[in-house]
Amino acid sequence: MAPGAAKRRAAGSGALTRWSAGATGHTAPAIAFQPVPTPSATESPEAGPPALRVTDLVKQYPTGTQALKGVSLEIPEGSFFGLLGPNGAGKSTLIHCTTGLAMPSSGSIEVFGHNAVEHYTEARKAVGLAPQDLNIDHFLTLEETLDFHGGYFGMRKKDRKERIGELLEAFSLADKRHDRSRTLSGGMKRRLILARALMHRPRFLILDEPTAGVDVELRLELWHYVQQINKEGTTILLTTHYLEEAEQLCDRIAFINGGEIVAEGTTPELAAHYGVDSLEDAYLELVGRKELSRAHVGSDVA
């Protein structure tokens, strides 16, 4: 059974997604996260195409830098997939190629079977992107930020209005509805970015270092939230530098380095691949810094 199918069945038992803001005492109302149904999802999810299929993807910048060197990757529908690698490894370039922010030099990208370059309309409708940068338009209020985003994705006005209400409540931002986004704190901006990514009910959510620079409470809240929407059927691709985050959240993880996928598997599979005990040690092997392993540090101290 495909992971997505199993998760959808779990969601069918009545699971609701809410921004769990227990740490700050908020009690946000429940919000249903309903990705747009598609024939592949409703009729035969097991036979549907993967959420993302990247084949021999090459991205060479005009400067001559080859950021991706023939990357091939497949993310099954419903999975929670982690993409780990050092700075400059190609994580963001892969995401940018998938979402149309970068033009691939060669190779192909398919999102739920739709070619992301030639049939970008359907491919992009399926993707929600929460970028690492807080790229919110400072002129706009929170409501406008979500409303325009919904419009860019072809959502009708009535649908947008309802969805904005749901999301602002769910992310504990309802009282800021008419405030300009530049007045928000960093944590609130991060929540707004996530709400914006979810506005058009994507089936495939890409989180590019979503917890970089956020406090512990927000990080934990975000973990709970994305785990829940993943259980409800949304495929998630997460890039992060926090290995415990990837370990906690992801079904499968790929290591990318120097523009190439160098290993892929579950945490135990990756550890076994590198002949170590933990994901962190596997990562340190990847970047050639095994002397930084906590085991070594511990033995040095002892």
Next chain:
Amino acid sequence: MSSTTDRGAGVTDAARKPERGPILGEGWVRFTALLSREVSRFWKIKRQTLGAPLLETFLYISVFGAALGSRIKTLHGVDYVVFIVPGLIMMSWAINAFSNNSSSILQQKFQRAIDDQLSSPASPLELMMAFSLGGFLRGMTISTITFLTASVLIDLPVEHPLVLIVALMLVGMFFAQVGVLVGVRAEQFDDVSFAQTFVITPLIFLGGVFYSSALLPEPWQTLTHVNPVYYMINLVRYGFIGYTEASVALSLGFLALAVGALMLVNLRLFKRGYKLRA
């Protein structure tokens, strides 16, 4: 909130109903959202985007109309103030269409807020037209207010309304497209201000907003005739007061061709993602 996420057995009644799409399709919804964002941007800072240009235009009318008007009186049988107002109306449309689009695009590139539009399903044509029309509408708003106010203050005729409307629309779209072109190509704010200060403004001022080229000595008269803005001002002036120094048909034809060519260039830039997508 009654809701369910079950896409299998428990699909809600609402979800079973056939989806009724927008009247003109998703493309129209996307385009109107993109355009609304552009209009919302200049409307939110209207003191800067509408108030300041309006004040500037009225200062021109006051200074040139009152000060020079008392000396020049008439040009080609027309009151001097009436002679310059058509050029000022055109100038406000042109400069505001240009500056709105160039700064809006560059600002969004800086904030990376443009990524939200670029990663959406919006087509290059939808993106290009929305950015273009943002500045076009800002210029139109300022020009319309200028025209209405000038009509109250002076006896401003409209001799050829059809030519006037077509000419103003083409001029507005021409500078809107130039603004998009500069905004897309620009990498820093200096690029935009350079284009405006050293190219656009001199072309407009030397195109004959405040004078008739017939009064200029050679070689300035001939040089004025190679300035494309000269033909635009003559078109608009013809629409208002019926006086022109250039062929109306040829000017309209070349202006329409220039607008078409710029639109094609910009569309190609958006398709390629030039300086927009990595």
